[in-house]
Amino acid sequence: MSIELYDDWKENSIDYVGQNKAFYQQLRKKKKLDDDFHDLDAKVFEKMDCLDCANCCKTTSPIFQQSDIERVSKALKMKVPEFIETYLHIDEDQDYVLNASPCPFLGYDNKCIVYKNRPTACREYPHTNRKRMHQILKKTFTNAEVCPAVYHILEEMKSKEVRR
Template identity: 60%
Template sequence: MDLQRFRNSAQQRSSENKKFLQGIKKKDPRKVDDVFHTTHEEVFEEIDCLTCANCCKTTSPIFYQTDIERVAKSLRMKPGDFVEKYLRIDEDKDYVLKSSPCPFLDADNYCLVYEDRPKACREYPHTDRKKMVQIMELTFKNTLVCPAVLEIVERLKKIF
């Protein structure tokens, strides 16, 4: 995956994609979900996240208390020690990673805590959720992080 080419492409299409996704909010939510989910399945049959891992390299998931406890346990750490070593509180008062790339991402783009990863990582990039019309701002932000989301949006522009 050529991440520099992706970043350039995502930036070039940024204002067009933002406008398009804002317009989708006015469409029938069930139709939007159906088209998003179908396109999500198609794109993820073609794209292998292990060739990219840009999400893990550039952003942090939110860590909820259950995530902290689960990941800490998998690392044989106390939750408080895990928080102290890996997390900080952001401007929204959420726990997020202190640094990127994610400290649990290995050299081959595998997650060292995959089975116990945070909920936000499990659900990323959120393009197969119900009520997609409610998360168009998040979807837009993810076009700048995830090549698969950018591809999904490009295909949706041809459908809508």
């Protein structure tokens, strides 16, 4: 990842949601939001490599569905109850999440040691190439505070809207 892209994100992403309420409202009304996100997702990820950052793994927890718990515990050769007791707790939304950050499966080289078996939420993160972006737009703005790729996608969208 370009160091300038990372530095720009780090300096400017704090309280991204609060700073961009009007822009958020503008995007909520946009008709071809998915197309715009998908185009910019491809463009931004040509310049960025998640392994250079791994901030998502260092600062947040994915939600673990039952199938994720079973898959990861099997990969680690652990019984499900032992895996849950060792790594997870139920949060205020009644979801299983990691006990602590950074993720215990994050290696020294920013590679995931359970990558082939990682939770679905990790597989799909940062969710900028999915369908029906309107449904997760608020979460996307929050993710801009965690992920430099999301930040740059939204900033590019913002600059396109200003030029129109």
